[in-house]
Amino acid sequence: MEFEHYGYVVAEIDKTAKEFEFFGYKKGEKLYDEKLQVEICYLINSNGGKIELIHQLNPDSLEQKLLKINGVSPYHICFKTSDIFSDYKKLISEGYSALFEPVEVKALGGKKICYFHKAEIGYIELVEK
Secondary structure, eight states: OEEEEEEEEOSOHHHHHHHHHTTTOEEEEEEEETTTTEEEEEEEOTTOOEEEEEEEOOTTSHHHHHHHHHOSEEEEEEEEESOHHHHHHHHHHTTOEEEEEEEEEGGGTTEEEEEEEETTTEEEEEEEO
16 A cells, blocks of 8 residues: 545635645646545645545534544545555455444545544545556
8 A cells, every 4th residue: 555645624625725736736727526425636745645525514423523523634644556455455454443344435436545543643534546
């Protein structure tokens, strides 16, 4: 697994993206996934650093609950993997709680993702390479 990005939960993608411009990040295209009810946008800087802005539209989602508690904030670290199913099983065997099994995300070109939580590290996302 390799580091992919940090994920931020946001209320408005454009407003948060504008703030990150000061730190040298450029906003990419806004993507929407109907199945997951989420808007996402990647910010990239000249060093290749990547931040994912997530605007969850489902009012009952984890992201909306975190947004109400903490406001705009980072909430996960994402790692890319060449074998999401194998790494899914490895994380479960290491005591991570899966939020859901790998699911295809049309907004990401059909790549699969999944999320985990462990008290000692927080939320982790896996995404297919």
